[in-house]
Amino acid sequence: MTKSLPQGRQLPLGVTERRLAKFPVGHIAIYLIVMLAIAYIIVRGASEQGYHWQWYRVPRYLFIYKDGVFSLGLLLQGLEITLYITLVSMVLTYVIGLATALLRLSDSIIGRASAKVYLEIARNTPLIVQLFFIYFVIAPILGIDRLFAAILSLSLFEGAYASEIYRSGIVSIHKGQWEACHSLGLTRFDSYRKVILPQAIRRVLPPLTSQTISLIKDSSLVSVIAVYEMTMQANAIVAETFLSFEVYFTIAAIYLLLTISISQFVALLERKFKVYN
């Protein structure tokens, strides 16, 4: 429709955008310009400080090649721990969050009150304080190691936020859905399981994804109780080598890779489940 325009006539704005979307040369160019500008600022900033870039020293912290075998460098060993902590905490966060939300919406006064107390404490104190508290006070009582202390703290902290996300999703479901369940004689459990939660969870996928991304980034805080996850490894390497920019940029890129894959995965899920309305 937009080919062979008379000479000198400009494309309407919308048409230009559509053509770019099809053949995104312009967008790629803009992207490259922005990226180059950022890189320039970083390099300039570093050189103003007299920073001496030594990127060539970084790869050994990612991979080690020795006697014909590859093995993981310190940073990727840390990534393994980070992934482990994140995955387990993520599952626990979802479970704790849902349980707390359901308790807050339950008929039981004790259930509601205890959920509320947990929520307010977990949400209104800094994660780092909770980490120390759980590691130094709770862990010895329960006899758990620092790794599980870290997982427990993260799950309890993020679970509080997740519970509010779930709750907002649940109360946003039209009350007619509950009435339909009641009129069919469904139990409360069945109503939640088959009707309310499947709809609510679809609605809260975007904020729940943000929360999961926060969890990944917050997992770097567990370095304060000396769990050797990625950030802890990075701190250690920096202390030894003074490669602060190189090492921190590297782990930032790895975190970015993780979080972007998660948000892309969820975007895929959302498209897949969007079958109605």
Add this chain to the structure above:
Amino acid sequence: MAEKEFGDYIINVKNICKTFPNGVTALSNFSTNIRRAEVVVVIGPSGSGKSTFLRCLNGLEEIDSGEIIFDGIPLDDNKNNRLHIRREMGMVFQSFNLFPHMTVLQNVMLAQRLVKKNTAAEAKAASINLLDKVGIGDKVNSYPGQLSGGQQQRVAIARALALKPKVMLFDEATSALDPEMIGEVLEVMKTLAREGMTMICVTHELGFAKEVSDWVIFMDEGRIVEGGTADDFFSNPQEKRTQLFLSQIL
């Protein structure tokens, strides 16, 4: 109509009162009895308590005082009684309230699977039968969002019938529909009435009331102003309030 045989009373409502937290009194000392196979139409101005009456019958609203007995079982604080009564009463809502994330078939199968614990095959066969009956047999795998209002309401009727209820409650089942779709829903309701289903219908469709109802109740301000057979009620209303209401809407 005159030859229709009624059974014993299936619902006894005695002196129920209901005041909402905002101070509005929806029902005051409301009593009525409903016989098996009877089709009762409840009419009245908005805010007269018609819908509240229906919603109290299956416990969607709590009554403040009085008693409701369904087929010998009191609707009280006992959870099992409440579930039992709800399972024996089907309800159709003004806004359909279908489950949007399930197909038409799944909507109708759900309660059969969860409440009656029927096998998937049994539930599916029964559901397809019901959907055929309401004329949606060709849309079983559609989602509610893909159907017209009239079709959605017919699915909702099939869903309510799935548990083989003893009584069907219709809460302004046609009020949210486009005019050309009201007929198809009323047709399904008339068929049910002819088959001897006990029905309580809150409606503004006076034609429907005249055609199929055995008893008409006119409500205002939470009370029954007047009740009678359709013939008597429409041709010879006794109360001033009824006459006024009818003159306004006829």
